[in-house]
Amino acid sequence: xxxxxxxxxxxxxxxxxxxxxxxxxxxxxxxxxxxxxxxxxxxxxxxxxxxxxxxxxxxxxxxxxxxxxxxxxxxxxxxxxxxxxxxxxxxxxxxxxxxxxxxxxxxxxxxxxxxxxxxxxxxxxxxxxxxxxxxxxxxxxxxxxxxxxxxxxxxxxxxxxxxxxxxxxxxxxxxxxxxxxxxxxxxxxxxxxxxxxxxxxxxxxxxxxxxxxxxxxxxxxxxxxxxxxxxxxxxxxxxxxxxxxxxxxxxxxxxxxxxxxxxxxxxxxxxxxxxxxxxxxxxxxxxxxxxxxxxxxxxxxxxxxxxxxxxxxxxxxxxxxxxxxxxxxxxxxxxxxxxxxxxxxxxxxxxx
Amino acid sequence: xxxxxxxxxxxxxxxxxxxxxxxxxxxxxxxxxxxxxxxxxxxxxxxxxxxxxxxxxxxxxxxxxxxxxxxxxxxxxxxxxxxxxxxxxxxxxxxxxxxxxxxxxxxxxxxxxxxxxxxxxxxxxxxxxxxxxxxxxxxxxxxxxxxxxxxxxxxxxxxxxxxxxxxxxxxxxxxxxxxxxxxxxxxxxxxxxxxxxxxxxxxxxxxxxxxxxxxxxxxxxxxxxxxxxxxxxxxxxxxxxxxxxxxxxxxxxxxxxxxxxxxxxxxxxxxxxxxxxxx
Numbered sequence: 001x002x003x004x005x006x007x008x009x010x011x012x013x014x015x016x017x018x019x020x021x022x023x024x025x026x027x028x029x030x031x032x033x034x035x036x037x038x039x040x041x042x043x044x045x046x047x048x049x050x051x052x053x054x055x056x057x058x059x060x061x062x063x064x065x066x067x068x069x070x071x072x073x074x075x076x077x078x079x080x081x082x083x084x085x086x087x088x089x090x091x092x093x094x095x096x097x098x099x100x101x102x103x104x105x106x107x108x109x110x111x112x113x114x115x116x117x118x119x120x121x122x123x124x125x126x127x128x129x130x131x132x133x134x135x136x137x138x139x140x141x142x143x144x145x146x147x148x149x150x151x152x153x154x155x156x157x158x159x160x161x162x163x164x165x166x167x168x169x170x171x172x173x174x175x176x177x178x179x180x181x182x183x184x185x186x187x188x189x190x191x192x193x194x195x196x197x198x199x200x201x202x203x204x205x206x207x208x209x210x211x212x213x214x215x216x217x218x219x220x221x222x223x224x225x226x227x228x229x230x231x232x233x234x235x236x237x238x239x240x241x242x243x244x245x246x247x248x249x250x251x252x253x254x255x256x257x258x259x260x261x262x263x264x265x266x267x268x269x270x271x272x273x274x275x276x277x278x279x280x281x282x283x284x285x286x287x288x289x290x291x292x293x294x295x296x297x298x299x300x301x302x303x304x305x306x307x308x309x310x311x312x313x314x315x316x317x318x319x320x321x322x323x324x325x326x327x328x329x330x331x332x333x334x335x336x337x338x339x340x341x342x343x344x345x346x347x348x349x350x351x352x
Numbered sequence: 353x354x355x356x357x358x359x360x361x362x363x364x365x366x367x368x369x370x371x372x373x374x375x376x377x378x379x380x381x382x383x384x385x386x387x388x389x390x391x392x393x394x395x396x397x398x399x400x401x402x403x404x405x406x407x408x409x410x411x412x413x414x415x416x417x418x419x420x421x422x423x424x425x426x427x428x429x430x431x432x433x434x435x436x437x438x439x440x441x442x443x444x445x446x447x448x449x450x451x452x453x454x455x456x457x458x459x460x461x462x463x464x465x466x467x468x469x470x471x472x473x474x475x476x477x478x479x480x481x482x483x484x485x486x487x488x489x490x491x492x493x494x495x496x497x498x499x500x501x502x503x504x505x506x507x508x509x510x511x512x513x514x515x516x517x518x519x520x521x522x523x524x525x526x527x528x529x530x531x532x533x534x535x536x537x538x539x540x541x542x543x544x545x546x547x548x549x550x551x552x553x554x555x556x557x558x559x560x561x562x563x564x565x566x567x568x569x570x571x572x573x574x575x576x577x578x579x580x581x582x583x584x585x586x587x588x589x590x591x592x593x594x595x596x597x598x599x600x601x602x603x604x605x606x607x608x609x610x611x612x613x614x615x616x617x618x619x620x621x622x623x624x625x626x627x628x629x630x631x
Contacts, residue, residue: 067357067358068358070406072405072406076446077446079359081355081358109601112599113599114601115356118355250603251603251604252597254408254597255408256403256409265406267403267409269357269602272603274604280594281594282593283432283435283594289630294630298606298630301608302606305609306606306608309609310609
């Protein structure tokens with residue numbers, strides 16, 4: 001395996017080399033938050049961040065995404081495919097949990113008879129140059145959900161911050177090819193690799209939340225009507241922050257957006273949340289999930305019961321955004337701890 | 353693979369007002385492209401996402417039968433923005449169609465069985481599709497006795513009156529129509545659907561029942577069937593949920609780990625008992 005070294009002041013060179021062929025997305029500071037943006041000035045890149053507020057899933061699955069465009073001339077209607085689907089992207093500086101979420105996104109949108117080629121194509125055309133988390137946040141729990149602060153399997157190229165420079169490792173074939181093109185990268189020394197190992201160990205140890213999620217779906221499934229759902233939803237105000245900012249949430253609404261005073265427009269999808277009562281409201285007024293209890297339960301069950309049942313993996317990557325950003329401090333980790341404490345139902349004794 | 357969100361384009365061929373109140377209409381659509389007509393290969397009980405481009409889209413059960421070739425029909429109640437839009441269309445207007453979607457009625461499993469079809473109100477559209485399919489001369493012999501029990505609030509609400517009268521004249525189908533209260537000139541049954549089910553007392557032997565209607569009607573009619581000895585596996589329902597994409601992606605029609613749009617809308621009572629009561 002070949003390791004390279006990228007000096008911190010060489011990021012500009014890296015950007016200049018790659019931006020000819022790729023849209024270069026990177027974390028920058030915008031309104032005091034870290035966000036992933038297609039950048040034009042590499043000096044804006046911020047890599048010593050804990051995590052972005054809005055996950056980079058918005059590059060694959062934008063908050064507002066065109067499904068098709070239309071033109072209406074009298075009664076003749078023309079429909080056009082969304083454009084720019086074949087553009088090549090690089091996401092620079094993505095964190096392991098968010099790269100993990102891309103696996104879940106692509107898995108979900110590839111299911112069944114109807115594939116979402118819009119998202120599948122974007123992923124195919126995107127190279128991930130990720131970076132390990134030397135100092136995970138207090139809300140991080142990736143190690144409980146099959147992840148790791150130095151999880152590199154879902155990246156194309158993986159970086160480790162060695163303070164003055166980055167250790168660069170090609171992971172996928174795409175990533176290895178990319179590194180070959182960057183022939184000016186210096187070779188790494190044995191001690192750089194050892195230092196990265198040490199940082200990995202420190203990072204893993206710094207994550208104190210340890211949730212045992214093995215077979216959690218088997219606890220959740222029979223406890224759909226357990227009183228715990230009332231308890232854990234009591235303070236929820238249904239704002240939907242937890243799901244809008246979740247890197248694995250995929251729900252969307254569809255609307256037709258007409259260009260004012262023009263005979264054209266586009267059908268778009270926009271992020272939606274199962275935490276809103278409108279989400280399931282029928283036109284008739286009937287609402288299958290009318291209460292906050294049902295909606296909170298649906299979110300938890302979706303990630304930790306339905307997703308594992310349907311696809312054999314957890315629907316959470318442990319980024320901790322829902323924990324950190326909930327306005328009423330509802331903590332997913334606490335909810336899971338409570339669920340884990342549910343006593344298994346005793347077999348009812350039947351006597352003749 | 354094509355973009356699953358782009359509709360095929362159709363033109364409205366006919367519009368029929370189905371009830372006295374005039375809030376239910378049946379639109380007949382013809383595909384603009386021959387290849388779209390061919391690709392729209394459907395079973396009774398499936399649905400489609402139909403749209404007025406620029407207004408929006410909604411999921412509607414297919415009211416026509418695949419045996420009625422050349423066009424497709426949708427019966428639409430005026431409820432919200434899009435359905436009101438559909439009530440204001442004119443012949444020749446363009447309608448977008450994505451489909452067929454969902455599983456539909458299990459016409460293969462129903463072969464060789466007695467069929468009992470129980471419907472209430474405007475939920476009769478995919479039942480119309482099913483009965484028209486069964487009565488087609490190519491398929492009628494695949495099924496045994498067919499009984500249709502169809503109830504409405506009053507006589508003005510009865511959908512598909514012409515075709516119901518044709519069915520009543522046939523001797524290979526037993527059609528029982530009922531309305532909630534007596535009306536002058538009404539010569540058929542009077543009373544709620546459940547009461548009529550009790551009176552007709554369909555036998556569960558080698559039979560499948562299909563029940564569609566408002567929740568209260570489903571509950572009471574199913575209770576009568578259970579009293580008559582029907583098993584949960586023999587009773588089929590078609591569920592309605594709010595939907596956007598219809599292809600298992602937008603998320604909102606989930607009941608437990610199932611999506612009504614792709615795993616349903618048809619579920620047996622036995623299947624429904626295994627999933628949460630969130631519908």
